[in-house]
Amino acid sequence: MSEPYVITIDGASGSGKGSLALRIARHLGFHLLDSGAIYRLAALQALRQKVDLNNEVAVVEVLQDFDIHFEEGEELSIPYLDDEDVSSQIRLESTGDAASIIAQYPAVRARLLERQQQCLRAPGLVADGRDMGTVVFPNAHIKFFLYASPEIRAQRRHKQLISMGISANIAQLQAEISDRDERDRNRSESPLLPAPDALVVDSSLLDLDQVTQLMISHIDEVTT
């Protein structure tokens, strides 16, 4: 039997990778891995256990007993921590920030690596995150890296949070996005960088339909 097909989509937060990964997975009938959700679940676990996020050893310790799973919902898959639906909690900016802090730790990344690789199933997987094409699935068949300016990303995140009923302030979001970019790009372990063989797509001036089309055309080109 041939190996499941893997498409990776990496990029900074708010670059649109989550929505694009969902659309492309649906279009191809592939499974979806939102790796950021796994880091957010880990952060939520650490926050709930009131662990000092600056203490790598303590954070890894609480991940020894890390019970998570995803269930297919109507739109997105629903994340569970200890059998509790935590969809809204993991989307909070505070959880995203905590995720970015603990994601700097090599021991945390090592702990979560296998959990991400286990998501690979036939006929294929669309995996989105920061290091899908560089570390988690370095042999992926197709790799994308999405870029979008911090201003545009803050606007998109604002719209997304409001639609989820979570209040937010654009200026504050932009400051948080810049901080998180800085941390994600400059960490020594799996920094946010395009894989050398990734197609870099700047989505700043394109809408979701246009980027989807561009990516699907590239997939069609490579696979036919």
Ligand code: DC
């Ligand atoms: O994509 P996101 O905003 O849900 O990710 C939240 C944080 O998790 C992000 O700031 C960095 C971390 N993360 C990571 O380090 N590696 C990944 N593959 C996915 C997310």
